[in-house]
Amino acid sequence: MVNSIPLFVVIPLGCAFILPVIGRRWERAGDLFANLVTVTLLGLAIWSVRFIRETTVYHVGGWGAVNGIPIGIYLVRDGLSIFMLVVVNLIAFVATLYSINYMEYFTDKTKYYTLFMLMLAGMNGVILTGDFFNLYVFIEIAAIASYALVAFGTEAEELEAAFKYQVMGSVGSGFILLGIILLYSYTGTLNMADVGRVILDKGASNLVWFVNVLFIVGFGLKAAVVPFHMWLPDAHPSAPAPISAMLSGVLIESIGVYPLTRIMYNVIGFDGVLSNILIVLAIISMMIGGLLALWQWDYKRLLAYSSISQVGYILLGIGLGTPLGLLGALFHLFNHSAFKGLLFLDSGSIVYSVGTRDLREMGELDRRMPITSKTNLVAAMSIAGVPPFNGFWSKLIIIIACIQAGRYGVAGWAILGSILTFAYILKAERYAFYGKAGRDVADVKESPPFMCIALIILAVICVVAGLMLLPNVRETILFPVVNTLTSGTEYIWRVLR
């Protein structure tokens, strides 16, 4: 089913155009359409898992290759893309479900859903594109929609955060665009597979290395790798909770980590120097993100810093480059989406019911908000890496992968980062739920039903995701995804075939 590939972009993009038209008359249209779209896309993504071992190319407009040279736009669906599609659309689905109740709080839901759909179209586009220019375009679509969504509350703090985010985001996009331009001048093509082929022929010159650095900085900025992370702790907490969940849960991964990984492994080719750079950046991110999270009293800000730290773990696995490391990284990416999405949604529930983000003002919520407190507990244990929750397994794999690769020092840093994770997430857990209340919480109520359903879905995923490592399941789901990366530049021939 080749024709299903463009639907991932077309459906949300179409919805984004239709919504403003219908939404004027019909307030609830956004709730209905957005949820329909995300459910459809999630279904489609899960259905696509059956093709996880294949590489399928969709030629937009039917423009195939001429004499083996691609002239049209390619959308490429392989194991890694399908994996990312499932992750992104899963969180998108939960976020839209959550928005039904949560966004009552804000005005103009229609605009919100329009922007949401644009962002989703951008992310799905980034994941599927086989073409550098479209990669840039989709990244910008997702990023610009997210700038607007961060500012959605239009309070002074949110506007400031969005402004900073936009300026720094543009710097990052600028680096990416510059890198693409330079690659184009070197290879004379924009198709990713074709670029890879030309680099294989002509060899990786200094220019390619310069492009590598530009990509590390540009995508690193989108992925909030230290020292390019300064926008994130402002932007992610300021957005409405479902958007925070999207931004921290999937956006930084799909427009930051994913393209970087794809280009490094499948197009340009991965080597020891890149590996060392990524590992060092990962360790710095892990430690600094964790330390800063420990320092925070604003719950959402704490979570934002913890995202920086967790992206460090993902990058660490990717930087190791061994199959086990990649397995750990991809699995952690999935897990991080689930538990960080859940944590942000829980923080949203607290904001919704208690009206504060300051941990010192919360407390005793374990009695007042049982569902929020239980789901938050599950997410906190996942991120801390307590068995049997999902985060434990990815942490385990990443640490074992470090040892297997002979990088004992790196493993030590990962352990330290993990203890740091325990410290900051338990701080949040202690103050928000089990500690003494900082303000009167006697009449705090559990959040409305759709929000609770969304929380429960993600909590269940956090509990059972570890089962993906069972022998049969990992061979059918996770290994093909890892293979698309470990097979390296074979990607080129699979696309150009």
Next chain:
Amino acid sequence: MSEILYLLVIPFVTGVIAIFLPKKIRPAIETVGILGSVGSLAYVTYVYVNLVSYTSSWWRIDGLSRFILLFCGVFGFLIALYSLKFMRRFDRLNEYYGYLLFTIGASFGAVLANNMILLVGFWGFLAFTLFMLITIGGPDRTGVSEAAKKTLIIVGGSDCLMILGIAILWLLTNSLRMDSMNVSVATSRLAAVAFVLLAVTSFAKAGAIPMHTWIPDCAEFAPIPVTAFLPASVDKLLGIYLLTRLVTDIFALNTAMKIFLLAVGAFTVLAAVMMALIQHDAKRLLAYHAVSQVGYMVLGIGTCNPIGIAGGLFHMLNNAIYKGCLFLTAGGVEHRTGTTHLDRLGGLAHYMPITFVSFIVAALAISGVPPLNGFTSKWLVYQGLIMLGNEGGKLWIIWLVAAMFGSALTLASFMKLGHAIFLGQTPDYEKAIGHKVREVHWSMWLPMVVLAGLCLAFGIFAFRLPLAKLIYPAVGKVFVPGFWQPTLATILILVGIVVGFIIYLMGRVKIREDSLPFIGGEVLPEEVRVTGTDFYNTIREMSILRTIYSKAEQKLFDIYELGKRAFLFLARGVSYAHVGVLTSYVAWIFLGLMAILFVVVRLR
């Protein structure tokens, strides 16, 4: 193996049922909790009797895991029984019984695991259940939540070390099966690192210095059955189980590693008992003893000779029994008087005789008074240490002196505890709590009596019962030098008591005489009450100790506090770079770009 599967299924399934019951239906929750623990105990007994040895790539039952398994089940049942009355006034009863059953199941799993990933899975899950059980705690929410957090950070953090250790073992042996490993620490530095990491993990669980600091906080704030169950009993069993596995099965130690273990053990014995002497809260005092006793076990196992290991294991078992019993008696006192603060207690022997007798038996056992069980196991540990000397070591005398000195101090601090709670002057309870103090319900005293009875039985019939049936199958028969026949000694002691009693009767002394406490000849005013704790304050006033104690009370020796301060110090430093000024942030981006470019140019 279906038996093992059932063994895990019973507690986990009943635990899930308990957790999902609405917390309003208390009788149903309690029924499920009791049924689950009884079922687990019954099945584990069945397994103990029928399954002597079994090994697969996932599970393993041998002499060592067998008896630890059995006692996990026994403690689980006794604690569930005790909780029926004690936990009535707590909220979240469904979670309490749910996590209690999960703990039973996970401790079975951890002991049964032959695959190291399985082991670390159950091990980490136990940290989680402990965290949840502590959060059920009492009215002091700040203290409870802080204690829970600290516990999970230390125990869960040590879990990360365990992962690292296991990863190194996997690298060295290319296997995850515990039964097929035999790594010599002497051959590679990596192996030594792996051993230290795994040993530290077991210290964190059992509570040896420096990973012990969660235990006093946990004991102070968690519900007492939780303390009696986990830090006092099952965590000791598990931590020492792991250490024994490491020393006997997985690693072959060299002298340096042995000295590491012995030093940790000796230091733990002394430092913790010194801390125990100055405590004013029964729960904290007992918690420091729970730490101190771990020292003996580590000493015993650190000797690496059969008699020492047998002594360490036997002491582990004994400690779980009498420490569980002591915490349960403290729980009874708290249940009836509402406090465990020593200054507010006294004279309870009159009101709570069963609790008092259980307490005395357990206290004498922990102090190592013959013929109780604690004496025999300490005796074995001492023999193991002396054996070290026969093997040619020189340091053994230090360890031996530390162990014996620690034992004397233990007795001293239990004098204080027993006097302050059960003897001494009686405060006006009716004024303080509004009702008369009386003996606790049978469901609470029965577990204490059972445990106190075990203290006696394991002491008097030490060689015939516990050693022959439980310990020797685990470590092999050992030859015990020296002369100690507990049964004979008991008979002699009894004869002595009877003779003394006869003399007493013949002397026609007035049966009972009420008198005021003697305080150096001063006349005691009516309103002043002499408590059992003041005498011990003199220890605190000694010149060198004073500084150490004040530093300890500022938590300068607490690894958790030290780590927290270091992390926060670093975090403060890093947060200075986050000023919120856009231009400087953009400057950081360009600096980062320059740095990476520089690295690439240099590396290529």
